[in-house]
Amino acid sequence: MSLHDQTKLLIPGPIKMSPEVIGALGQQSVSHTCPTFTDSFRDSLTKLRRVYGADSTKGIPLIISGSGTLGFDLVGSNLIDSKKDNVLVLSTGFFSDEFHEAISQYYVEDASKQVTRLGAPNAGATVSIDEIERELGSKQYDLIVMTHVDTSTGVLLDVESIANLVHKVSPDTLIAVDTVCSLGCETIEFDKWGLDICISASQKAIGAPPGLSLGMVSENALKKHESLSSKSGSYYTSFTKWLPILRSFESGKSAYFATPPVQMIDSLRIALTQILEYSFDNQTGIHARIAKHKQTSDNFKTAVVEQMKQELVSGSLNNSAHGLTAIYVKDPPSVIQYMAKHGYTITGGIHKDIKSKYIRVGHMGISACDDSLNDVSGCLQTLSEALKQ
Incomplete structure (x- = not known):
């Protein structure tokens, strides 16, 4: 011991892992293009869809080497027109403000005009639905960003109600949700709620080791990415690079952009399997x-x-x-x-x-x-x- x-x-997070998840980390390396790993990666992507409550054929799940923070860059570099898009950020704590900082400093040209932060009135509170509705009605927002659970305060945001409001009063606004501290332990209905991109990580309620950036992307978000005329750009986080790789693996065929961490992805597969096989009440x-x-x-x-x-x-x-x-x-x-x-x-x-x-x-x-x-x-x-x- x-x-x-x-x-x-x-x-x-990181949290204690099951013996089976730990065991997967002790495996000998295999080729990242071999059938064994291809099957493991495909299974992980398929199971991640189920945990998110996402359709088996629409959008694309994300499993990329990196931390949950990498998700900020995935959103910023792929879904924001840096010259003209307006972004509304809901802040309920430290990590909400980190997301705000990432967008304001790296992914828009003029944060003072393009980014609006709606903060909770005090630590431990949430942003009221009425305030969100007033702000959405004040101008056209291209993206709204929120944190499902801000780990700094333990506050749970009512994402479902906010998403319903967005669809009602600003239907063209994409919805981005930080689910780093909620995926695996809070209700998330990606399709039912009409979310556009969720970002997460492997080391919290999922129960896998740190080092994998997880997520789910909608068809609408993919269309927005394809239509962007100006973006800040990122080589490693580019959907242009990653989507063909992820689609290929999910269809059962290996592909290469950056070498995936084979043991970590197999440990994720086991963690997701344990979640989907868990029984209670x-x-x-x-x-x-x-x-x-x-x-x-x-x-x-x-x-x-x-x-x-x-x-x-x-x-x-x-x-x-x-x-x-x-x-x-x-x-x-x-x-x-x-x-x-x-x-x-x-x-x-x-x-x-x-x-x-x-x-x-x-x-x-x-x-x-x-x-x-x-x-x-x-x-x-x-x-x-x-x-x-």
Whole structure:
């Protein structure tokens, strides 16, 4: 047993991986054009569609070597006309602002005119639907960008309601969603909600190792990419380069642009398979896994609020994410240190307005879904003890 195995990792990603996912990482390398890897890549792309709730024949799923942050560049370099497009960014925390920064500094010529940021009134809040509607009605926006779960605050955005609003009042606006901290533990209905591009990563609720940028792209977004007259451009993140590769692998034929990480993609395949085969509460698949995350999250948050008398950064269960909990505490460093001393790795805050006032506990993947591990229940007991110190 390694030193890492002795610590229960409960941060909002990377998360603990299943033995089967870990095992895939220990395989000998194979050629990235051999039939074995081609089958693994195809299976991963097909399963990713199912996790996103996307049609098996429309659009294209994304699996590209890189972090979740690479998704900012995938959106910016492929879907924004740098000279004329207007972009509306909804901000609910640190990572929303990172997305805003990426677009404003790298993908438009005049951010002061082309990019509008609608921020939550305070840390832990969301942007009101009325404010979004007023802004969408003020001028034509070509793209709206939002973060489903901002990992800095544990806030869950109602993407479905916002998407419905966009389709109603600004139907030509493309919808981009950061699902890095929501894919695999929150409800996402890519087709049903009419989303255009989602970006994500492998190391959070998906339960695979860090290093893969994931996503889903709609037919409308692909048409927009093809029609762009001026774009900032990027060689590595160009859809022009990647889409033929991904389409080829999804059809069962190998192709080459950049060497894919063969072990990581096979570990992703196993992680996605485990998600789609998961059973809970008379359900099987992604909806069962989401339901289990919700149960784990609600139980955890209820104990924190009602038994430990602590306040959630997100304010209430209604707008709280189900993959992590952000908690106001008196002395975050001492709580984190106490938890580490007793075998639990949690983390502190990163939101600029409140980062010295709170802690964050992740409960995603097998830690949230396998009660026999006792990760979350043990964390609750230890956290209760830490708060008494």
